[in-house]
Amino acid sequence: MNSETSMLPVLIVLIPLVGGVLAPIIGRGIFGWLLALVTTGAATFVSGTLLLYIHAQNTLTPPFAISYPLGGWPAPHGIELKIDLLSALLATLVSGMGFMVTLFSRQGVDDEIPADRRRFFWSLWLLAITGLLGILITGDAFNVYVLLEISSLTIYGLIAMGRQRNRQALTAALNYLVLGSVGASFILIAIGLLYAKTGTLNMADIHAKLLLAPVDATVLTARAFLLAGVALKMALFPLHLWMPAAYSTAPSAVAALLAATATKVGIYMGMRFIFSVFAMSGGAALSDANILIIGICCGAAIIFGSLSAARQPSLSLLLAYSSVAQIGYIVVGMTVGHIDAMTGSILHMVFHALIKGGLFLCAGILIYRLGTTRLEDLAGLGQRMPWVSGAIVVGGLGMIGIPGTAGFISKFYLLKGLILSGHPVLAGLVLIGSVLAAIYTWRFVEVAYLRPAGDTPLRNGLPFEKFLPVLLLLGASIYLGLQPGAIIDVAHDAAQQLLGGSP
Amino acid sequence: MSESVVLRTIGGMLFPYILVYGLYVQMHGEIGPGGGFQAGVLVAAAFILHSLLFGKELTDRLLPTWLVDLSMSLGVLLYIGVGIVGLVKGSYFLDYSVLDPTHPAHAEALGMTLVEAGVGLTVASVILTMVRKVNGEPA
């Protein structure tokens, strides 16, 4: 690896961290927004460069991963950053979404956050992105816990900043804090048990040592605690209860960022631990009993999430419950261990981040102009705000998986993988989910297009900088639906690395 | 402002000793229990005692709010700065041995001391800020 790329891994985390620490000092007024924009943009550039580099190297000599020992202390004694294809892909996604939402949210922040708090808002924002990016690139188990708590604590604070618009933001943040801390503590217990068993904290080293040792109660307990903690962080049914309240009461920029990134990072943690740490030789990472239980949870997530989404009184809650269902798709593809299902899972992570991020930004536009996302107030939106309504419909079609949208590509791979690996029931659930997604998309279409225009006052204009990220994100979902070759390639190689037991 | 003469006198006498003990704990992190976190909490405790006994206004004059806010960020920046020195000199992030190329072992000790100082600064400021907010003072 040449010297230019040698410090890039640590820069991914360092740039937002420095930004987050500088924000309370220099972040007054518009400078906070500019600082956030510059740092997230730089982080995106760095992760994107690394992604291209790793993908190119991986095509030559699979499996390829960059290892960066912090402080020069070599693994397994030191903490190392380990970036493989999945890490690089998700790091680019998270920093890219951070940049997009930052671009979008200048007026939103002015609107929803009191003036004396804004520099702290930007500080928490950048520190949350730092934590999320760090989880993606670290190769040390305890480092995962520390960065997880960094991102979680800042996110609790960010959600609570929505109290100006809706005081339930405080109870939502408190609820998420309690549940999230218990989940993170479970992960801590799991890491402690793994350390007791193997004597090391480096994830690759734990994997090597676990392969040599017999599977006993310690390992099984550690895995159980880990799955429970991770399931809570990624809002898998029935541990999703914190999510709808948190997403609908947070400031609109925060909701968009969380919907696009926080749960994906939770899913990444699950993938990383199950397939790169706990995987037994022979590639079987989860037993059939495990797959059954997780499959039931995913099926319940898909059905319950989609049905609940159709009953919600506001667009934000509808989108939140729809996310519960989408996470069901991603996790069900992850558990069966088949290369196509895993590819579909990774693709859906990326596409869902793009589409849901775009949809929550649309909800943010609605809050900015209408002050509410209650469906009864959105009557006739098709006439009053045609561009935004159209964007929401495009997003909904992506959720359903209409051919031509990115959602179709990921669902296709999921179905193919599930059927080929002998789980037709789960495949059927994915199909049912698409039909149910049509139900809640239709609910919005019915309100927006088939009802006479309501009279909630429209204030402010539609600033181009708010609509541009929406255009880019939802446009990307259409583009990737029509030209998916490159992203399928990357996702497939990432899945290959993961299932091949690569560290 | 506490009205008891005994409390104010004893507290005022103890205040500098608590600070010195905090500094001692800070410096002795490598050879005994101590280090940045513990020292930061001790120093913050000294100032909290001061504000309990003498009132918020006097403590604010002693240690203004903007200084506390600034030192929160400065502590972390010191830590990152030590790490970046390693990057600038062509080695890895947080590689302390580049601080003094002739004596890498001494450089490691220097790096650790600086890093702990940064941690202590940030922890003390954060805890002071937390207590100030709980008391209802503005940001």
Next chain:
Amino acid sequence: MSLFETFNSIAFVVIMMLGLYTLIARQNLVKKTLGLGLFQTGIFLMYITLGVRDGGVAPILQEGAPLTYTNPLPHVLILTAIVVSLSTMAVALALIIGVREEYGTIEADEIATIDRADAEEGA
């Protein structure tokens, strides 16, 4: 396993369960936060117990013949985890102050009642 480790193993499970019970069963938000802190303290005890070695001394390097030291790595991990626990409780208490300002109460069941009433009004 020595008697010390056996006692500790039972103790940390008891502490964790007490903390979890307090978190779930108590309605007062501050008591819930204390339960969370207690739960995390039990985990710290577990980590430190893992590092104990028979006849080990405190892990501070001493001159002279090599001694059996207790493993210092869990101690370092716990330092970090204690700070995380402190921060979590600080954020929780800050949120509880906000809740008290907005709702006038810090009992979870009363807050839920107020929220339900708000939802029915269509607020």
